[in-house]
Amino acid sequence: METRTYRKDNQLQLGRLLQASLRDLFQSRFLATQLAVRDIKAQYRQSFLGILWAFITPLMTALVWIVLRQTGTVALSDTGIPYPVYVFSGTLIWSIIIEAINSPISSTNSAKSILTKINFPKEALLVSGIFKLLFNSFVKVILLVVFILFYGMGWHWSMLLFPLGMLGAVFVGTTLGLLLTPIGLLYKDINKLISFGMQFLMYASPVVYAVPKSGLMHTIMSYNPVTPLVTVPRDVLTGVFPEFLGYYGLVLLACIPLLFFGLVLYRFSIPIVVERLSA
Amino acid sequence: MTKQTDIKDSNEVLVRVEGLSKKFCKDLKTSLWYGVKDLANGMLGRGYESSLRPKEFWAVKDVSFELRRGECLGLIGHNGAGKSTLLKMLNGLIYPDGGQIDITGRVGALIELGAGFNPILTGRENIYNNGAILGFSRQEIADKLEAIIAFAELEEFIDMPVQHYSSGMKVRLGFAVAAQMEPDVLIIDEVLAVGDVSFRAKCYERISELMQNCCVILVTHSMPQVSKICTSALLMHKGQLKAQGDNGTVIEAYYEDNTVSSDATIIYAKVCSLSYFKTDGSEFRGMQKSFKVYIGIQSDRKITGVELNLLIASRELTPICQGSSKFDKQSINLEQGLNEFVFEVNDLFLNTGIYKFALTIDDLKTGEKHLWLQNLNPIKFINDFTGVSPVVLNGRWYSND
Numbered sequence: 239m240e241t242r243t244y245r246k247d248n249q250l251q252l253g254r255l256l257q258a259s260l261r262d263l264f265q266s267r268f269l270a271t272q273l274a275v276r277d278i279k280a281q282y283r284q285s286f287l288g289i290l291w292a293f294i295t296p297l298m299t300a301l302v303w304i305v306l307r308q309t310g311t312v313a314l315s316d317t318g319i320p321y322p323v324y325v326f327s328g329t330l331i332w333s334i335i336i337e338a339i340n341s342p343i344s345s346t347n348s349a350k351s352i353l354t355k356i357n358f359p360k361e362a363l364l365v366s367g368i369f370k371l372l373f374n375s376f377v378k379v380i381l382l383v384v385f386i387l388f389y390g391m392g393w394h395w396s397m398l399l400f401p402l403g404m405l406g407a408v409f410v411g412t413t414l415g416l417l418l419t420p421i422g423l424l425y426k427d428i429n430k431l432i433s434f435g436m437q438f439l440m441y442a443s444p445v446v447y448a449v450p451k452s453g454l455m456h457t458i459m460s461y462n463p464v465t466p467l468v469t470v471p472r473d474v475l476t477g478v479f480p481e482f483l484g485y486y487g488l489v490l491l492a493c494i495p496l497l498f499f500g501l502v503l504y505r506f507s508i509p510i511v512v513e514r515l516s517a
Numbered sequence: 518m519t520k521q522t523d524i525k526d527s528n529e530v531l532v533r534v535e536g537l538s539k540k541f542c543k544d545l546k547t548s549l550w551y552g553v554k555d556l557a558n559g560m561l562g563r564g565y566e567s568s569l570r571p572k573e574f575w576a577v578k579d580v581s582f583e584l585r586r587g588e589c590l591g592l593i594g595h596n597g598a599g600k601s602t603l604l605k606m607l608n609g610l611i612y613p614d615g616g617q618i619d620i621t622g623r624v625g626a627l628i629e630l631g632a633g634f635n636p637i638l639t640g641r642e643n644i645y646n647n648g649a650i651l652g653f654s655r656q657e658i659a660d661k662l663e664a665i666i667a668f669a670e671l672e673e674f675i676d677m678p679v680q681h682y683s684s685g686m687k688v689r690l691g692f693a694v695a696a697q698m699e700p701d702v703l704i705i706d707e708v709l710a711v712g713d714v715s716f717r718a719k720c721y722e723r724i725s726e727l728m729q730n731c732c733v734i735l736v737t738h739s740m741p742q743v744s745k746i747c748t749s750a751l752l753m754h755k756g757q758l759k760a761q762g763d764n765g766t767v768i769e770a771y772y773e774d775n776t777v778s779s780d781a782t783i784i785y786a787k788v789c790s791l792s793y794f795k796t797d798g799s800e801f802r803g804m805q806k807s808f809k810v811y812i813g814i815q816s817d818r819k820i821t822g823v824e825l826n827l828l829i830a831s832r833e834l835t836p837i838c839q840g841s842s843k844f845d846k847q848s849i850n851l852e853q854g855l856n857e858f859v860f861e862v863n864d865l866f867l868n869t870g871i872y873k874f875a876l877t878i879d880d881l882k883t884g885e886k887h888l889w890l891q892n893l894n895p896i897k898f899i900n901d902f903t904g905v906s907p908v909v910l911n912g913r914w915y916s917n918d
Contacts, residue, residue: 239622239701244612246565272649273633280637355629357609358650420556424549507556513541513611514552 252502259361259501266362273349273362274369292374293381296329303329303446314447319476323389327472328445330382331407334375335467336436338411341367342504343422343429353512360508361501364416371408379404386475394477403471406490410467413493416500420507424514443468463489531621531702531732532584532607538615539602539756540569541576548572567615576602578756579616586701589733591747591764593740593771599756600736604628604704607734622701622731625651627724630691636680640671640690643679647694661697668723669693670716689716696723703727706736740768740870741905768903772869785889789878790815792855794890800897810860812876814888820851822881827860832871834891837907848881866909867898 282288303325306312317324345367346353346360353360379401387393422428440446442455442462449459449469459465466486473480480486542548551570558565569575577599584590592600605611606618608626633650634643644665648658666675669689679687705724725746727733737743743750743764750767752760760770781791792813801808810827825842840860842849849858874893879886902909 241619241621242609244606244609244618244620246567246613246615268655269649272645272655276633276635276638276642276646279642280635284637352629352632352650354605354610356626356632356650357624358652421553424552503560506559509610509612510552510555510559512605514548 262359263361266359269362270365273366296333299329300326339415342415399474533619536616539577584732591743591750594753598753625698625700626704640675782892789888816851828875
């Protein structure tokens, strides 16, 4: 039988923490699935509009921008593809990124009452968050494809790469969220900061308008690590060669060590956070 | 029924706790900030602050014990004594600030029943949710599903959303899932006082079944439960060990230590009021046979024909026995002003514990209540013998040859 030891100086070996974290990630698949299924079922069973809510916000944002542009209120540079397609794919991808960043904090937070009472592999909460995220994103992607075909953009074989491009956005978003989770569980400010910061970041990313040809905004948007996450999936979807493909790969690569670090941080911080939540 | 120790290897130590300590912070803002600091220090590999920082106190300090398979430890103490903190550390939810816990085998906790239930989903779906959190695999739950439903006695309602369950039904379902655990170390936090009588009996039966193959840590406020189930006990007071070992000694220390508020609760006082209430002692040692209660009642007017009723109640204010003037058909009159009475208790054998009085005065003619007081004058009984029920019969056993 396995003997576990709980001691103060026992929790500092990073390698062992990572190993334990990965083991629990793998072993808690059933729990993660179960939690995700539970939340998705409950979400739709108590909702009349159900799935509509997943894309009502991006749809509205897109509509606002379409109107702004149509009426000549704002002058936007040419996007290369029909503007409605450009803006709707942008806001939809953006909503997925935001959801990904919020996912680790919200799925851990909603399990707060269990965290302080039952010992279970907490990594399952992260995975269930990702499952929910993928489910919601899947629904959005379907809608987006329908939208594109409706606009007569035609079928491209590169469209099949879109889910892959999407996964990149989910991966980077979740990693960022994971790094913020420990502090975010302690202080509610982090949540506010995320939604606040993301609003600004949207205007520094090619979500509703394209990267300008020159100027300060050109520099900012070209260096912004979120830019490739938005443009690459959109480009493969519309059959344009992705301009930021190299940068996209770089961002993804940089996130791999960050993800491992985030997992260690998460595992290490949960007992400390639980202690502060339940005192 | 539960003190069997010979099932598996009974000498195996499953839980070893040495010098266990845990700090807590009194202030939330400061506590959160310390949390950030602990996180940063931990991640940077800097050492921990092992002494108390401002606004901190020891929630648990230097607790040590050992438990072997088949043993049951009763963890007692007043609210805030550190019992729940100790349980959380044993369960691995929070880590110690000092000392060490070694725990062998699977740990099962009956602390929160029905964790992970979603009210909108059906009972059947929630069995899977709860089971998954408790660490069962899908296959295990599927195999045990029928047994769980049968144990919970919910065959009829299992496909109904849990939000329409009564609270008793929810708890039954939660317990039924948890009862499927086969732990080596079982941690129980007074969740057992749930459901109706027959279900509670079933819970006890299942727990005693489990106990034969594991060791148990039971947090409770019920001393009879300790003397009935536990093989040893541990009394905590402000985070520290106050007494440890044999049940009797620890229970005695629990009551020694017990300071109860003696403020009477006035439920009703219209025509009469209490001017004094005293007993000829507040602490009785050894089996007490008799004592006297002196009562002074102030009445606003003359009342002919009242029933005086004196009740002895447990600490939880459940009446245990009563002495009524109606019992021997006495008719008592109250004069205007001070009326003084004595109630003489003959032959009462109470178990170790704290008891309180309640007093009522009813009008015999109108049935109207003139006075109703509760939580009066706590008295303490301390005996060598600690039994299960509050009242011990004054009788004798002999062989019927």
